[in-house]
Amino acid sequence: MTIQSVDVLYTAVATAENGRDGRVATDDGKLDVVVNPPKELGGNGAGTNPEQLFAAGYSACFQGALGVVARQEKADISGSRVTAKVGLGKTPAGGFGLKVELAVSIPNVDAATAQSLVEKAHQVCPYSNATRGNIDVALTVV
Known part of the structure; x- marks a missing residue:
């Protein structure tokens, strides 16, 4: 890495x-x-708790990254929401790890555009870049 x-x-x-x-x-x-x-x-x-703080930071950061991408793509993301679910659990090695789901709602665009914006935001977001390859991050467009 x-x-x-x-x-x-x-x-x-x-x-x-x-x-x-x-x-x-x-x-x-x-x-x-x-x-x-x-x-x-x-x-x-x-x-x-630390997981709630991480969820708050990740959701806010991802929303910001979504805004950057939307401006570049000239997409309307008004009314959009990002919900981060951060799970804490045991790893097979005996330690502890995290698992994240980002549920993103972008009501003013079609499903394909929303999916594209979310995937691009995932490449821009500092939290996504920090966690990539380290923890499971699932992206869901709702």
């Missing part, structure tokens, strides 16, 4: 305390949240 070369334009900084049962905050104070394991994993579920 080739390491992607990037000319950095922005760097986000976040610090976690006490891992999955603590707090995560950004250096600028715009994000400061309690994190707790979900009830499904034996936690109290009182706070958010």
